[in-house]
Structures are given as structure tokens and as C-alpha cells.
Amino acid sequence: MDQIQAMRVFVRVVETGSFTRAADSLGLPKGTVTKQIQALEARLRAKLLNRTTRRVTVTPDGAAYFERTARLLNDFDDIEASMTNAQANPSGRLRIDVGTQIAQHVILPALNTFLDRYPDMQVDLGVSDRTVDLLSDNVDCVIRGGVLADQSLVARRIGSLAFVTVASPAYIKRYGMPQHPNDIEKRHQLVGFFSGTARRPYPHEFHKGDEVIDLTSPYRVSVNDGNAHLAAVLGGFGISQCVRLVADPYLQNGELVEVLPEWRCPPIPMHVVYPPNRHLSAKVRAFVDWAAELFAKDPQLQRN
Structure with a gap:
């Protein structure tokens, strides 16, 4: 058993609450995810998850293991990044979610400049106006307007919409x-x-x-x-x-x-929102900085 891979699988199952969603987000067959969890439980001699036909819940042992494992995996990723040139040349798959009109009129017309700047990056751009759960949907960051509802997330204001x-x-x-x-x-x-x-x-x-x-x-x-x-x-x-x-x-x-030009609708603030990792990954930081530059260039996106 690849212990680190099994730990990553376990963390994704807990975050998504589903074997199926965890398998989809990791690009693995559901059967592989199931076997990884079974092997991990056998190795630890502890039941980590309660599984029914409808949902997956974490046992007390599983909750304690998740807390320490998630922190350990973050530290492991930080170590790997610090030992490579990832900070100077971010690479890998970046999952973003953007509202339909911002995607069509702002992000997509300029996205080539981001890909030209970071040729080793791969972008999965989700386009929707629904609320996205960054952890369960396995999204690195979103661009959204309005007041930040989830105070556990980190938001960087990049502009406003008139x-x-x-x-x-x-x-x-x-x-x-x-x-x-x-x-x-x-x-x-x-x-x-x-x-x-x-x-x-x-x-x-x-x-x-x-x-x-x-x-x-x-x-x-x-x-x-x-x-x-x-x-x-x-x-x-x-x-x-x-x-x-x-x-x-x-x-x-x-x-x-x-209509009614003398009556105004107040602009809404625009933010890039991402999970509160202790160290922002190089690829997310690259996109956040690029999005801030992009919005700053357009007076229509800076109106107060």
C-alpha cells in the first residue's frame, strides 16, 4: 500500500463525504478508493469511516486521524514545493469556479495571457452562478461577488461590479x-x-x-x-x-x-476566495495575483 496515497484518498473522502465524489475528484476508479480505505483501516487496525448506502460518516478515530493527516499532507506538499522551482514556475492542474458573465466577458478573453505566463499550468474552469463548496467540490479558488458568507475562507478583494x-x-x-x-x-x-x-x-x-x-x-x-x-x-x-x-x-x-438613471444600484465587491491553507500554493497565488491585475486594468471593474 502507498501510505501517502491512501492518506490522500482518506482525506478526500472525508472532505467530500462520498466515495464516489472523492474518486471523481482524484481521477481514480471508485473501487480503488474503496480498497485504499480498507487497506488503511487494516494497517491502522481501526475503523475510520462508517459507510451506509446513503452517506459516509467519520468515526471518532477517523476524525482524530483526519485532523493530523490533513495537517501532515499540507506540510508534505509545502516541503516538496520548497525543494523545487514551483514558486518560480508554478505547474499542475488549477481548478477555478467563476460566474457565467465574469467568465465570458472578463476571464476567458484574457486567459491566454495567464497560460502564456505559466506554460506548465492546466486550468479547469467551472462556469456557473451556483454557490460552490471549495472543499467538497475540490475547487482551488472561486471569483464571486457580494459579501463573503463563509468566514472560514480567505477572500482577496480585486474590484467591484457596477x-x-x-x-x-x-x-x-x-x-x-x-x-x-x-x-x-x-x-x-x-x-x-x-x-x-x-x-x-x-x-x-x-x-x-x-x-x-x-x-x-x-x-x-x-x-x-x-x-x-x-x-x-x-x-x-x-x-x-x-x-x-x-x-x-x-x-x-x-x-x-x-431606466430610472437617477436611481442607482450600489456596486458589489468582487473577491477571489480560497481555503485557509497555512501556505497558499504557488499555482493559486499565481492565479490570484493575475486576476487582481486583470481587474485593476479595467475601470468598469473598479467602480465604487
């Missing part, structure tokens, strides 16, 4: 131009946006001086994807607040019109 309230000309022709946010509740429709399995709606915020109005209804269509949200607004389903970076080309060509 918003603009818009609608399609066809919608305005049919329903008229609102003069106040309260008009939307009385005579208009919103295009909603929701997030998470609880389908929590994001409010539309309207700020003017000291006056603040939050609206989550009325809407006829609500989506959970940034590109679908833009398509719904372009399709005339209602008024909504879109990322200005994304909406500007459509405002310039007349496919969208600005």
Missing part, C-alpha cells in the same frame, strides 16, 4: 417608462434573479440620496444564470438591473435602454 437598470425598447413601448421605483410595483414587471437550492431571490435596490427602495416583485420570469438573465431582459420580459460591463454594448446599439 449595475445599471435597463429594459428593452419593446418593453418600454408596451408598458411605458417608469418615473419612480414605486411605478414598477404598480404597473411593471421585473426580471428576477435567484440563487441557491433555496431559490433565494436577489432584490432590486434603488438608491437616491438617503432614500432606498428594495423590490423583489412583481415578476413573471426569474432565472439563476447571468446569461439567461440578460436574454430575458433583451426578450422584453421586464425591467432589471444588469452588470454595466455586460449591458453597455446593448445600450450603445439600442437593444437596451436605461
